[in-house]
Amino acid sequence: MAEVKLIGTLPSPFLYRVIWALKIKGIPYEFIQEDLTNKSPLLLKYNPVHKKIPVLLHGGKPVCESMIIVEYIDEVWQQNSLLPHDPYERALARFWVKFAEDKGVSVWRMFRAKGEELEKTMKETEEMLQTVEEHGLGEKKFFGGDNIGIADIAFGSVIYWLEAIEEAVGVRVIFETHKFPRLHAWIKNLKQVPTIKENLPDWDWMVAFFRGRREAIL
Ligand code: GSH
Structure with missing residues (x-):
């Protein structure tokens, strides 16, 4: 290899x-x-x-x-496929990856914003979460069903980091409203996958890192 x-x-x-x-x-x-x-x-x-x-x-x-x-x-490396074999399921997975790529940026805008701009970016982030809640997850454990796949990887990096950004920015609107029960269940499922759980940045260190970066930027 x-x-x-x-x-x-x-x-x-x-x-x-x-x-x-x-x-x-x-x-x-x-x-x-x-x-x-x-x-x-x-x-x-x-x-x-x-x-x-x-x-x-x-x-x-x-x-x-x-x-x-x-x-x-x-x-x-074809073991533990991340994309489904079925062409239609594959297209759906890629659709959500693209959505994460296009809309996930609102989290980073939130990180760099204050005042009115912060409000605006929080609203955009909330709309993104609402769309995933309504159309992306359904009753499934992961985006593609029972196993972790490419859309979970794309969104995992948006949502886990969003939780840390909220902590660093000092806003808890999105994750404390309980508007997103499916998303909450999904992130819990994701964090239980051993390869994810064992490979997440240390929470306190990450929040402190983002706080420091935010103070330096704003
Ligand atoms: N679309 C890129 C990807 O998905 O790989 C984004 C990568 C990205 O923004 N990386 C940041 C970076 O390298 C670090 S989180 N920034 C350096 C720079 O912008 O000069």
């Missing part, structure tokens, strides 16, 4: 998508910690377009963009 390396910075939610996929597949890898305040020649060489982490190196070849990396991992 070609050597696998992962360039990333903790506690990036995009990085964790890739970590989870590698762990679910049982692929050993070397982690290379990147300093985003002083980007390394390695990162600039392997992701010259966006200069962002995560970057997966497989046999020396780079793959960029977290969800593209997750799909790549799923294609190369």
Whole structure:
């Protein structure tokens, strides 16, 4: 098996998508910690377009963009499939991945906002959660049914980080309204999957990290 390396910075939610996929597949890898305040020649060489982490190196070849990396991992290592085999189910999974990509950014806008802008981004985040609650989850354990799949990986990094961002920003509107029983059940299911549970950033450290970053930005 070609050597696998992962360039990333903790506690990036995009990085964790890739970590989870590698762990679910049982692929050993070397982690290379990147300093985003002083980007390394390695990162600039392997992701010259966006200069962002995560970057997966497989046999020396780079793959960029977290969800593209997750799909790549799923294609190369076929055990514990993350995408369904059925074409229609596959399309549905990709639909929710795209939704997470398009709408999940409101969480990061929340992190960087205050006052009216914060209110606006919280509303956008709430609308995103409402849509997932109504149309994404149904009565299923995970997006695709009984097993964790690609849409869970995409949303896991949005929702778990949202909980930490709420803590850091000091707003608890979204997660204390109990408007989202399916989402709450889903996140509980997700955190019970051993490969996820064992590979989450330390909660207190992450909240302190985001608090510090927010103070520095605003
Ligand atoms: N769409 C990208 C993905 O899914 O991989 C987003 C990756 C991303 O935003 N990474 C951040 C980064 O590298 C860290 S969380 N930022 C450096 C920069 O913007 O210069």
